[in-house]
Structure formats: structure tokens, C-alpha cells
Amino acid sequence: GAGVSQTPSNKVTEKGKYVELRCDPISGHTALYWYRQSLGQGPEFLIYFQGTGAADDSGLPNDRFFAVRPEGSVSTLKIQRTERGDSAVYLCASSPGLAADTQYFGPGTRLTVL
Amino acid sequence: GESVGLHLPTLSVQEGDNSIINCAYSNSASDYFIWYKQESGKGPQFIIDIRSNMDKRQGQRVTVLLNKTVKHLSLQIAATQPGDSAVYFCAENLTGANSKLTFGKGITLSVRP
Numbered sequence: 212g213a214g215v216s217q218t219p220s221n222k223v224t225e226k227g228k229y230v231e232l233r234c235d236p237i238s239g240h241t242a243l244y245w246y247r248q249s250l251g252q253g254p255e256f257l258i259y260f261q262g263t264g265a266a267d268d269s270g271l272p273n274d275r276f277f278a279v280r281p282e283g284s285v286s287t288l289k290i291q292r293t294e295r296g297d298s299a300v301y302l303c304a305s306s307p308g309l310a311a312d313t314q315y316f317g318p319g320t321r322l323t324v325l
Numbered sequence: 326g327e328s329v330g331l332h333l334p335t336l337s338v339q340e341g342d343n344s345i346i347n348c349a350y351s352n353s354a355s356d357y358f359i360w361y362k363q364e365s366g367k368g369p370q371f372i373i374d375i376r377s378n379m380d381k382r383q384g385q386r387v388t389v390l391l392n393k394t395v396k397h398l399s400l401q402i403a404a405t406q407p408g409d410s411a412v413y414f415c416a417e418n419l420t421g422a423n424s425k426l427t428f429g430k431g432i433t434l435s436v437r438p
Contacts, residue, residue, distance in 0.1 A: 215368075242424065251333055253414050253428030254369065267425060302368050306424075313359065314426060316368035 213237070215317035217303050223323045224293055232288040232320045236305030243286050244314060245278055246302040254302050254316075260286060261308065293324045333412060335433040344402040348415035348429045353396060355417035359426070360389060360400045363412045372400070372413075402434075410436045 216235040224230050236243050242261055246254035256270040260280045268278070275293075280286040290297055300319040306312035338344045350358065356377035361369035375382045375389045375398075382389050388401040398415050412433050416426040 244425065246426075251431075253416075253431055254426070256425035256427070259425055270425065304368075304426075312424075313371055313374055315371060316361075318366075318368045 215303055215305050215315055217301075217317040217320050219320060220318065221321045221323075223325065225325050226293060226295060228293050228324075230290050230293055230322065232290075232301050232322070234286045234288070234303030234305075234317060236284065236286070236303070237315060239307070240305035240315075241283065241308035242306045242312065242314075243280060244304040244306075245286070245288050246304065246316075248300045248302055248319070250299075257288070257301075290322075293322075295324045298322055298324045333431045333433045335435055337435045337437060338405050339437050340405060340407060342405055344400075344405045344409070344434060346400040346402075346413050346432050346434065348398040348400075348432075350396050350398055350415065350417045350429060351427065352417060352419060353393075355419050355427075357418040358389070358391060358398050359416045359418070360387075360398075361414045361416060361428075362409075363414065363431070365411075369414060405434075405436050407436050407438060410434055 218233045244259050245257040248254045258278050259267040263283045275291045278288045300321050302319045304314040304316045306314045359374040360372040362372050363369045373384045373387050373389050375391050380391050386403045390399045412431040414431045415429045
């Protein structure tokens with residue numbers, strides 16, 4: 212079946228602009244995660260959804276970052292007033308929903324802030 | 326394109342040899358561990374996992390060993406192939422917590438033909 216998909220695959224924006232990154236999880240997966248990966252580093256946790264609600268947003272770096280999952284499926288990560296330091300690959304993962312389930316990752320969105 | 330393996334430790338092995346990739350994890354309370362493989366320009370791909378009530382688990386050509394005493398995890402790849410060349414990450418999780426994965430430092434595996 213289809214895996215996790217993310218759009219766009221690449222996004223180039225200017226400093227100060229607003230961006231939205233989309234994630235389509237594996238069908239039926241209730242848990243959804245966002246991670247950020249900088250060059251040469253492992254992914255770092257941003258936020259975790261169980262269903263429609265954000266169960267843990269402790270990884271969001273500041274209030275410019277926000278994520279939603281209004282219907283418990285597709286999620287959108289929103290970044291306001293982008294800064295050059297936001298440049299990274301943003302990864303989405305999903306799992307069936309039980310704690311400590313295997314998380315399956317999408318291909319990521321490479322965000323470049325000029 | 327850019328390599329996720331840039332600046333990471335590198336393990337170079339001859340095609341056909343066995344590879345051993347090591348990882349030290351950080352939280353002694355973690356009870357679920359996963360190895361991921363990441364190729365350039367792609368997301369992490371699940372390889373194998375192990376729970377803390379086990380010390381060894383085998384998959385196809387891969388074996389994961391867990392030593393909770395010293396908080397050490399290893400991934401063994403048998404008969405390494407060129408397609409195994411990638412960055413490998415271990416990740417840990419704590420059941421009952423927020424389910425976020427904490428990733429270790431990646432290691433680049435380079436397979437010489």
C-alpha cells in the first residue's frame with residue numbers, strides 16, 4: 212500500500228514569508244509525527260498527533276511553528292515569518308497509534324529559506 | 326544533491342563482508358529501539374526493531390543486539406551489498422511517554438565493490 216507522502220518535496224522561500232508543508236500518513240494510522248533534520252544530523256522531534264489532537268508539541272522551537280490535523284488524517288506544518296535557520300528537511304512519520312509502534316517516515320520536504 | 330552523511334562517522338566495508346554498526350543510547354528507561362537506514366534525499370527507512378525484554382532479534386540479513394547494562398545497541402548486516410550504502414541511525418523510545426523517537430548520531434556505511 213501507499214506509504215507516507217509529503218508535499219512539496221522542495222520549497223524555496225524568502226526570509227519572512229509564510230510556508231505550509233503537508234503530510235499524508237499511511238491510511239488508518241492514527242499517530243502522526245513531525246521531525247526536522249538538519250544537514251548531517253539525525254531527525255529531531257517537533258510534534259506528535261494522536262488523532263486530531265496534538266499530544267505533544269514540546270519540540271516546536273518557537274511560536275512561529277504550528278501544526279494541525281483537523282480530520283485526524285492529513286497534517287499541515289505551518290511556519291510563519293521564516294528565518295534562514297529554519298532551512299532543513301521536514302520529515303513526517305505515522306504509526307498505527309499505540310505507544311512505541313514503529314514509525315514510518317515520508318520522503319521529507321526540503322525547505323530552503325533565502 | 327546534499328548527503329545526509331556529511332560530517333558523520335563513516336564505516337567502510339568490502340562488499341560481501343559483514344558490517345557492524347554501533348550506537349550508544351541515552352535514556353536507561355527507553356524500552357523500544359529501532360534502526361533506520363537513510364539514503365540521500367530520502368526519508369529514514371525502517372530496518373529492524375527490538376524491545377527491551379529481548380537482547381537479540383534477527384531479520385533478513387540483519388541482526389540487532391541490545392545491551393541494556395551499557396546502553397548499547399548494534400546492527401549487524403551480513404554479506405554487505407552496495408545497496409546497503411547509506412546513513413544508519415538508531416532511535417529510542419519510551420513506552421507510555423509521548424512516543425517521540427530520539428535519534429542517535431548517524432553513521433555512514435560505505436560499501437567498496
